[in-house]
Amino acid sequence: GAVVSQHPSWVICKSGTSVKIECRSLDFQATTMFWYRQFPKQSLMLMATSNEGSKATYEQGVEKDKFLINHASLTLSTLTVTSAHPEDSSFYICSSSRSPPGLAGFSYEQYFGPGTRLTVT
Amino acid sequence: KNQVEQSPQSLIILEGKNCTLQCNYTVSPFSNLRWYKQDTGRGPVSLTIMTFSENTKSNGRYTATLDADTKQSSLHITASQLSDSASYICVVSARGSGGGADGLTFGKGTHLIIQP
Numbered sequence: 001g002a003v004v005s006q007h008p009s010w011v012i013c014k015s016g017t018s019v020k021i022e023c024r025s026l027d028f029q030a031t032t033m034f035w036y037r038q039f040p041k042q043s044l045m046l047m048a049t050s051n052e053g054s055k056a057t058y059e060q061g062v063e064k065d066k067f068l069i070n071h072a073s074l075t076l077s078t079l080t081v082t083s084a085h086p087e088d089s090s091f092y093i094c095s096s097s098r099s100p101p102g103l104a105g106f107s108y109e110q111y112f113g114p115g116t117r118l119t120v121t
Numbered sequence: 122k123n124q125v126e127q128s129p130q131s132l133i134i135l136e137g138k139n140c141t142l143q144c145n146y147t148v149s150p151f152s153n154l155r156w157y158k159q160d161t162g163r164g165p166v167s168l169t170i171m172t173f174s175e176n177t178k179s180n181g182r183y184t185a186t187l188d189a190d191t192k193q194s195s196l197h198i199t200a201s202q203l204s205d206s207a208s209y210i211c212v213v214s215a216r217g218s219g220g221g222a223d224g225l226t227f228g229k230g231t232h233l234i235i236q237p
Binding site: 004006041042043044046091093095109110111112113114115117 | 155157162163164165166167170210212225227228229230232
């Protein structure tokens with residue numbers, strides 16, 4: 001399967017600071033990448049869809065000014081948690097999907113990154 | 122509303138034993154169903170993807186079944202190993218979503234513990 005990496009794998013920061021998480025698609029170009037948040041014993045919750053070269057699409061209830069997403073290239077998307085607070089402590093996971101050509105409407109495999117554990121103190 | 126329900130919520134079995142995890146869904150129109158294994162503190166890893174026409178698919182000791190009529194799927198693990206301890210997540214994709222993550226509905230997962 002495709003490889004998606006995240007960096008850092010874990011980070012501890014103080015309340016009020018900003019943290020940047022990188023997501024890289026290592027072996028294919030991803031025009032679209034996704035960011036999820038997962039609280040303990042909960043399912044993955046989609047935060048936003050990151051589109052290369054354009055603004056991200058945020059899910060309802062996700063503050064776009066707090067969770068800044070940049071998709072600078074076809075292999076890199078970043079999520080910056082600005083002015084982090086303890087309630088932002090969570091497991092953040094990115095994913096990318098490869099698009100087989102000519103298969104409109106086909107739902108593609110999602111390749112997930114290993115996740116980043118954020119703890120805000 | 123699209124929903125995916127998994128059972129049991131958690132399960133403890135002895136090493137070497139078999140187990141079956143269940144997934145019921147109401148996603149429509151259905152495109153495919155995926156089972157993921159998520160180790161603690163890691164991202165999900167795909168085990169199987171099943172489309173409407175597939176009833177059974179195996180991946181080593183993992184065998185997934187799909188009944189599209191009753192909208193049920195199961196994941197059977199044979200001869201369990203300690204490394205099988207993880208959360209198993211059922212994800213159902215809606216047709217026409219174009220691959221977008223908003224077309225995916227995640228179950229809450231079954232937390233499986235294998236004891237020696």
